Amino acid sequence: MVLNNDAGKQRWFPVYTNPRAEKKAYASLISKGVEAYLPLQKSLKQWSDRKKWVEEPLLKSYLFVHIAENQQAEVLMTKGVARFIYFSGRISAMPDKQIEDLKLLLASSLELEVTEEHLQPGEKIRIKAGPLKGLAGEMIAYRSQKQLLLRLESLGCSIIVNMAASFVNRA
Structure with missing residues (x-):
């Protein structure tokens, strides 16, 4: 047993x-x-x-x-x-890390918007500059050069983060 x-x-x-x-x-x-x-x-x-x-x-x-x-x-x-x-x-x-990442997002000065669109998974990314430096996520789509979609799979939703595309690297 x-x-x-x-x-x-x-x-x-x-x-x-x-x-x-x-x-x-x-x-x-x-x-x-x-x-x-x-x-x-x-x-x-x-x-x-x-x-x-x-x-x-x-x-x-x-x-x-x-x-x-x-x-x-x-x-x-x-x-x-x-x-x-x-x-x-x-x-x-x-995972504890996702809650910590969510707290980090809210503590930053970035504008956040939540969408419940059913989006397809994309490339894994890592933020290389700014207040969220080091944060890993999944690139869903560009809304513009300053708006990125990051997926939180456990919730079935995505968070739209306003930040320059140049702040992101492939993981």
């Missing part, structure tokens, strides 16, 4: 939330003592009488939890959490 030594190991799991409930689900998870990450970006919103900077989720209806597999039921019983994300019939886990 082989024991699963990973059963108690904490890993990052993407979680799908109810629509527009990301911040409430995040707060509920934190109050339960669950380590969670909600990537937020600031955007300027215009109302009829004023403009205001607000923090909105980068990935609509997604947040990430850092848990052991035996904590999944506790996460699902959290208000605002709809379900875990599945990939090939199993709950999708993300």
Whole structure:
């Protein structure tokens, strides 16, 4: 008999939330003592009488939890959490590096836009200059000389990064 030594190991799991409930689900998870990450970006919103900077989720209806597999039921019983994300019939886990890379992207001064287009895999790339120097990814397409598509396979989405094409090398 082989024991699963990973059963108690904490890993990052993407979680799908109810629509527009990301911040409430995040707060509920934190109050339960669950380590969670909600990537937020600031955007300027215009109302009829004023403009205001607000923090909105980068990935609509997604947040990430850092848990052991035996904590999944506790996460699902959290208000605002709809379900875990599945990939090939199993709950999708993300490498720590992808969460670190996402945090790095948000900490940079680059403009980010998320798309859920179904894109075909392309060349592996490495960023050679700028605030994201050393970051590896997969080139999906050029939108222009300053807009690149990088794929995060665990989420099934891509991130559009505004940066000069000259900052990228083939890996």
